[in-house]
Amino acid sequence: MNKKLLTVNDAKKLDIGTVQEFYKNHISKSQLNFFKNFTFGNDVIQKAEGSYIYTSNKKILDLTGGIGVLNHGHNNKKILDERICFQEEKRMEVHKLFFSQYLAALSYNIAQILPGDLNRSFFPNSGAEAIEGAIKLAYKYYSGKRKYILHSDISFHGKTIAAASISGSEEINFDYQKISGVDKFIFNNFESLKKKVYEIKQKNEDCYAIIIEPLSASTLRKSDNDFLTQARDLCDKENIILIYDEIYSGWCKTGHLFNFLRSDTIPDILVYAKSFGGGKASISGYTTRDHIMLKAYDNSDDFSLQSSTYNGFGEECITAIEAINLIIENNYEKKSLENGETLRKILEETKKKFPNIIDEIRGSGSFYGFTLNNPFNEKIENLITQFIPIKTYRDKNFFKKLLCASIINQLYQDKNILTFGSFASDILFKVSPAIEIDKKDLEEFEIGLINVLKIGSLNLIGNFLKYKFSKK
Ligand SMILES: Cc1ncc(COP(=O)(O)O)c(C=O)c1O
Numbered sequence: 292m293n294k295k296l297l298t299v300n301d302a303k304k305l306d307i308g309t310v311q312e313f314y315k316n317h318i319s320k321s322q323l324n325f326f327k328n329f330t331f332g333n334d335v336i337q338k339a340e341g342s343y344i345y346t347s348n349k350k351i352l353d354l355t356g357g358i359g360v361l362n363h364g365h366n367n368k369k370i371l372d373e374r375i376c377f378q379e380e381k382r383m384e385v386h387k388l389f390f391s392q393y394l395a396a397l398s399y400n401i402a403q404i405l406p407g408d409l410n411r412s413f414f415p416n417s418g419a420e421a422i423e424g425a426i427k428l429a430y431k432y433y434s435g436k437r438k439y440i441l442h443s444d445i446s447f448h449g450k451t452i453a454a455a456s457i458s459g460s461e462e463i464n465f466d467y468q469k470i471s472g473v474d475k476f477i478f479n480n481f482e483s484l485k486k487k488v489y490e491i492k493q494k495n496e497d498c499y500a501i502i503i504e505p506l507s508a509s510t511l512r513k514s515d516n517d518f519l520t521q522a523r524d525l526c527d528k529e530n531i532i533l534i535y536d537e538i539y540s541g542w543c544k545t546g547h548l549f550n551f552l553r554s555d556t557i558p559d560i561l562v563y564a565k566s567f568g569g570g571k572a573s574i575s576g577y578t579t580r581d582h583i584m585l586k587a588y589d590n591s592d593d594f595s596l597q598s599s600t601y602n603g604f605g606e607e608c609i610t611a612i613e614a615i616n617l618i619i620e621n622n623y624e625k626k627s628l629e630n631g632e633t634l635r636k637i638l639e640e641t642k643k644k645f646p647n648i649i650d651e652i653r654g655s656g657s658f659y660g661f662t663l664n665n666p667f668n669e670k671i672e673n674l675i676t677q678f679i680p681i682k683t684y685r686d687k688n689f690f691k692k693l694l695c696a697s698i699i700n701q702l703y704q705d706k707n708i709l710t711f712g713s714f715a716s717d718i719l720f721k722v723s724p725a726i727e728i729d730k731k732d733l734e735e736f737e738i739g740l741i742n743v744l745k746i747g748s749l750n751l752i753g754n755f756l757k758y759k760f761s762k763k
Pocket of ligand 1: 417418419420422447448449450504508509536537538539540564565
């Protein structure tokens with residue numbers, strides 16, 4: 292081959308024009324066109340540390356927390372040190388024929404921190420893969436004799452075929468062919484859940500599992516403690532496996548180590564990911580009760596049904612061990628709840644100043660957001676929509692999305708503050724900072740947000756559109 296390949300050093304030096312060109316030609320033109328609308332889509336990042344990211348000339352306060360991954364902040368020193376040490380000692384990363392002391396230690400630690408007999412774990416890489424594993428485990432537990440799994444109407448569990456099949460959220464906006472035996476209930480509505488379970492029984496069928504997000508990460512809506520208790524009782528009565536998805540809400544993101552610990556329920560399978568990898572390792576997991584794992588897989592024919600090439604890699608496991616130790620030693624639970632108090636106060640004060648923009652404040656711990664009011668009255672909306680393609684306008688949330696995107700862009704452009712939004716069934720402006728964030732950084736966010744909202748909805752949207760068209 293006589294074509295020249297880029298080295299890692301070449302990659303580090305690519306300018307934004309070349310990066311965008313490579314995205315256009317080798318990744319996705321539409322992805323490029325979408326993110327180019329935002330100021331951050333036109334920056335290249337040099338490095339990241341704690342709650343900050345750096346371009347060649349800007350220091351940006353990252354309040355996205357890596358969308359759930361960065362409870363420990365960017366490049367946490369203790370996590371980096373453990374990884375460097377592991378590499379320098381030339382530890383064996385993978386060999387499926389030897390037992391791994393790292394995998395053993397991580398599984399042991401997880402069993403120590405989780406309640407009840409949640410003792411048996413498996414560690415793949417992505418959240419969706421862990422969800423797939425949980426579905427498969429529950430199905431196998433009933434030897435394929437039970438056919439149904441129930442999920443909520445606003446759930447998001449990932450983008451692989453099985454995880455997407457049980458995702459009610461509009462985040463999955465294409466109707467993929469689903470796995471069979473899937474039905475949905477209304478989020479946080481026990482009557483709806485119970486009705487589904489007994490409708491299925493009337494057909495002489497049974498549910499093998501019910502999957503719940505104790506806190507829905509896409510919408511920041513909470514399942515009430517009563518709902519969780521009733522769901523747990525129903526699962527006990529009907530021998531249904533209860534799965535909690537804490538992929539985003541886990542590891543103290545919403546205050547407690549896991550969000551479900553605010554209730555007195557314990558799931559049969561707990562699924563987690565994101566900050567489990569300390570912002571450095573691609574590792575997820577599910578943990579189940581002894582009898583479930585023993586019946587499903589613990590026999591000589593079936594134990595290998597649960598494995599994948601990269602599951603339980605050494606460096607991923609030691610990173611998760613360190614990540615968990617830091618969470619416990621540094622009392623992330625307390626820190627996250629304190630961040631939550633500050634964030635709630637900031638957002639409530641800001642809402643008082645801008646009630647026409649901020650609608651409902653939602654969240655808990657280091658994960659907050661607000662829904663937005665429609666920026667236009669009906670008359671102005673009708674006027675503007677004359678110039679908008681029909682398909683776009685049919686989206687009832689179009690103007691809220693536009694306003695949310697405009698706030699996010701202005702905060703970044705004027706204040707060097709990175710935030711994000713959720714554009715599923717509810718449009719939410721979100722902040723999800725690292726748990727290790729300084730209080731002064733949250734105060735900087737408060738000042739930045741107030742100054743940006745002072746610009747007013749119409750001007751914010753105008754600025755955003757001006758920026759968008761300048762990048763065409
Ligand atoms: C609640 C929840 N479940 C599942 C997933 C899927 O995880 P992953 O993107 O790692 O596949 C996500 C990702 O954002 C999530 O927030």
